Amino acid sequence: MRDLTQGIRARGGIGESTLRPDGTLKVSGEFAYASDLWHEDMLWGFTLRSPHAHARILSVDVTEALRTAGVHAVMTHDDLPAETRYGLEIKDTPVLADGVVRHHGEPVALVAADHPETARRAAAKIKVEYAQLPVVTDEKTATAPGAPLLHPARDDAHARHSPHPNIVHRQPVVRGDVAAARELADVVVRGEYEMGMQDQAFxxxxxxxxxxxxxxxxxxxxSTQWLHADRRQVAPVIGLPEDKVRMTLSGVGGAFGGREDLSMQAHACLLALRTGKPVKIVYNRFESFFGHVHRHPAKLVYEHGATRDGTLLYVRCRIVLDGGAYASSSPAVVGNAASLAVGPYVVDNVDVEALALYTNNPPCGAMRGFGAVQACFAYEAQMDRVAAELGMDPVEFRQRNAMAQGAVMPTGQVVDSPAPVAELLRRVKAMPLPPERQWETAGGAPDLRALPGGLSNTTHGEGVVRGIGYAVGIKNVGFSEGFDDYSTARVRLEVVGGEPVATVHTAMAEVGQGGVTVHAQIARTELGVARVTINPADTRVGSAGSTSASRQTYVTGGAVKRACEAVREEVLELGRARFGPYHPAWATAELLLEDGKVVTDGGEVLADLVDVLEDAYVERELEWRHRPTEPFDLRTGQGRGHVQYSFAAHRAVVEVDTELGLVKVVELACAQDVGKALNPLSVTGQIQGGSTQGLGLAVMEEIVVDPATAKVRNPSFTDYLIPTILDTPAIPVDILELADEHAPYGLRGVGEAPTLSSTPAVVAAIRQATGLAVRRVPVRPEHLTGT
Structure with a gap:
């Protein structure tokens, strides 16, 4: 039988690097984002936020705000019509502060006015009297005797097994006998590590x-990541059934987990229903820092034991994540951190404890890498240190202990698809290195852009040393621990203008990952038509789940594939009914749709699709689910908790000005197994984007929270630094395609794995260049100069 994907490749099917339909519009500035929305007679909404991290609200006076010309409504907690709390997993987040504020920037009141500046001025006139309360900022203050309980009446499922009310969730993973293994270890290495709070910075x-x-x-x-989850949370808050709350995806300017939780969704709906007018809300950057969750900062303590020949005997670790004031997705992040805490290595004896705290710091939840990023930074630092103690090459030490297909995870789950960890390390190490002293030009003058400090002209190469570091990580794909993770797709095939056209409709949030391109490629491959229309995502079709966990190509792509297959079979049945009696191949051959025709597996054309469909159309809406998972045991952490694993390895080359503590990442090479590259260009872009985000965490990105007041010090892009094009190094990518037989087309989730290993690779290179034991990210100049 012919390979159908080869036959249609020139027309934009799977395996081809087709261009994104929104790419040119975004580059040229013509793309319509949510902030560009407009409606006749619309009002503008604004949110008044708390200036304190923990305080009791004694009174709220909105009189002056209501008297402001142009103001149509002011709402506080007392004005809410129905449910007053929401949450992704636990309903603990107030729509508006309910008498107590628990973090800096918590929403207290809403204003709707005929101009955005009028709304802001009116909000400034709202008089709120606060009585400040003691703040909880870390594990010590959260669990100390007499510590303030941030949610004293919590009755969620996790509360029943949490050792303290200020602990959101705790997950151990225990396997083997760590104590016995420790007695046999020739080398024991213990380390403490810390990761700051990273923002998605979309x-x-x-x-x-x-x-x-x-x-x-x-x-x-x-602009969201999950239309149906938004509707599920918003409808009870505004007092309407879900079928009266209709959501349509508008242009999304990046997400990375920061749009999984509600921000202004309920607020805009409340104001619209109160005023009877359309209401638009657009956050400025200051509000955005307070309006969404961030990556959990973490403190991690690890101990590794190994034999003299380089065999890992045991890993013991404790991971403490700061979840901030509300739960968001902290329980799931804890599950990920615990189950992936050892990394992509075979270790028979494991003792892991991971937990997340309630504090008065900003709420934390989903961000690209989802708990695995924090663990990877620590376990990869440990792997370098153990290798050094043994006098082994750090890559060879990793390869010696690398898992492969058939390996058993610390949770007891068997890895039943390719796990080419050793091969990825081999490939990334074999890549050519960038030239030494690459800042030197033919004319003798240094290219400042290629030096640490860049165009600030701080050095011409004096005191600059090079370092090389390696890291590899493991990330789960899809939602885990028994979550009913599925997606829905509606596919229609009809004749338009004398040509067969496929229409694909899903609720998938396109947030920049390129799903709209992949869905068209799948339809072209399965239905053999050139023209494919992608309908806007909305809640008129079944849920696609969240655009997160590297799951959309796997799950929604799987749903599109299944719906296309069902449509194809119906089309072939129509053809058999109309043309079968005139050609025996209709009944005996393997029939395909290709180039707008029905063909046999030998390439013989039986009919034109236009003739088969005539005036009819074929449409199917189907769900697709991956293999089931199960919750981890709350005592041992055992269980088949994940659907699929993805792997990436990095080699970082950095140059450090040791006198000034400045770092230049010269190259960040990556090798990653993607199962099947449905769109190689998009796959490469995802790997490079994830690598850059990990670089940002390594050397610049951190939300700084005052430890005494729990107030955010840098809620703007003036003070919160993210990599620009001048900070982004060359990122050569080596794509490995080892199919996972359980996944559609054998694909493997791509977008998150490179975010894991890029951070520890950069830090490992900094350590090699400086000889310093850097154990915190982001790395700051004072960490390298001792000042």
Whole structure:
């Protein structure tokens, strides 16, 4: 039988680097983002936020705000019509502060006015009297005797097994006998590590437009990652059934986990229903830092034991994640951190404890890498240190202990698809190194852009040393621990203008990952048509789940594939009914759709699709689920908790000015197994983007929170630094395709794995260059100069 994907490759099917339909629009500035939404007679919403991290609200006076010309409504907690709390997993987040504020920037009141500046001025006139309360900022203050309980009445499922009310969730993973293994170890290495709070730093701020409808419902046009989860949380808050809350995805300017939780969705709907007018809310950057969750900062303590020949005997670790004021997705992040805490290595004896705290720091939740990033930074630092103690090459030490297909995870789960960890390390190490002293030009003058400090002209190469570091990581794909993770796709095939056209409709949030391109490629491959229309994502079709956990190509792509297959079979049945009696191949051959025709497996054309369909159309809406998972045991952490694993390895080359503590990442090479590259260009882009985000965490990105007041010190891009094009190094990518037989087309989730290993690779290179034991990220100049 012919390979169908080869036959249609020139027309944009799977395996081809097709261009994104939104790419040119975004580069040229013509793409319509949520912040560009407009409606006749619309109002503007604004949120008043708490200036304190922990305080009791004694009184709220909105009189002056209501008297402001142009103001149509002011709302506080007392004005909420129905449910007053929401949450992804635990309903512990107030829509508006309910008498107590628990973090800096918590929403207290809403204003709707005819101009955004009017709304801001009116909000400034709201008088709120606070009585400040003691702040909880870390494990010590959260669990000390007499510590303030941030959620004293919590009754969620995790509360019943948490050792303290200020611990959101705790997950151990225990396997083998660590104590006995420790007695046999020739080398024992213990280390303490710390990771700061990283922001998703998407460029398009939170924004949306709520429009009241004639049927008493509301239509919300919103930039989000999960339309149906938003609707599930918003509907009870505004007192409407879900079918009266209709959501449509608007242009999303990046996400990386920061749009999984609600921000202004409920607020816009509340104001729209209160005023009877469309209400638009757009956060500025200051509001955006307070309006979404961040990556959990972490403190990690690891101990590794190994034999003299380099065999890992045991790993013991404790991971403490700061979840901030509300739960968000902290329980799931804890599960990921615990289950992936050892890394992509075979270790028979494991004792892991991971937990997340409630504190008065900013809420933390989903961000690219989802708990695995924090663990990877620590276990890869440990692997370098153990290798050094043994006098072994750090790559060879990793390869000696690398897992492969058939390995058993610390959770007891068997890795039943390719796990080419040793091969990825071999490939990334074999890549050519960039030239030494690459800042030197033919004319003798240094290229400042290639030096640490860049165009600040701080050095011409004096005191600059080079370091090389390696790291590899393991990341789960899809939602885990028994979550019913599925997606839905509606596919229609019809004749338009004398040509067969496929239409794909899903609720998948396109946040920059390129899913709209992949869905068209799948339809072209399965239906053999050139023209594919992708309908806007909305809640008129079944849920696609969240655009997170590297799951959308796997799950929604799987749903599109299944719906296309069902449509194809119906089309072939139509053809058999109309043309079968005239050609025996209709009944006996393997029939395919290709180039708008029905063909046999030998390439013989039986009919044109236009003739088969005539005036009819074929449409199917189907769900697709991956293999089931199960919750981890709360005592031992055992269980088949994950669907699939992905792996990436990095080699970082850095140059450090040891006198000034400045770092230049020269190259960040990556090798990654993607199972099947449905769109190689997009795959490369995802790997390079994830690598850059990990670089940012390594050397610059951190939300700084005052430890005494729990207030955010740097809520702006002036003070929160992210990599620019001048900070981004060359990122050569080696893509390995080892198919996972359990996944559609054998694919493997791509977007998160490179975010894990890029950070520890950069830090390992800094350590090699300086000889310093750097154990905290981001690495700052004072960490390298001792000042």
């Amino acid at each position: 460029l398009g701020p939170e924004s949306g437009l709520a429009v009241p409808a004639e049927d008493g419902g509301v239509d919300l046009y919103i």
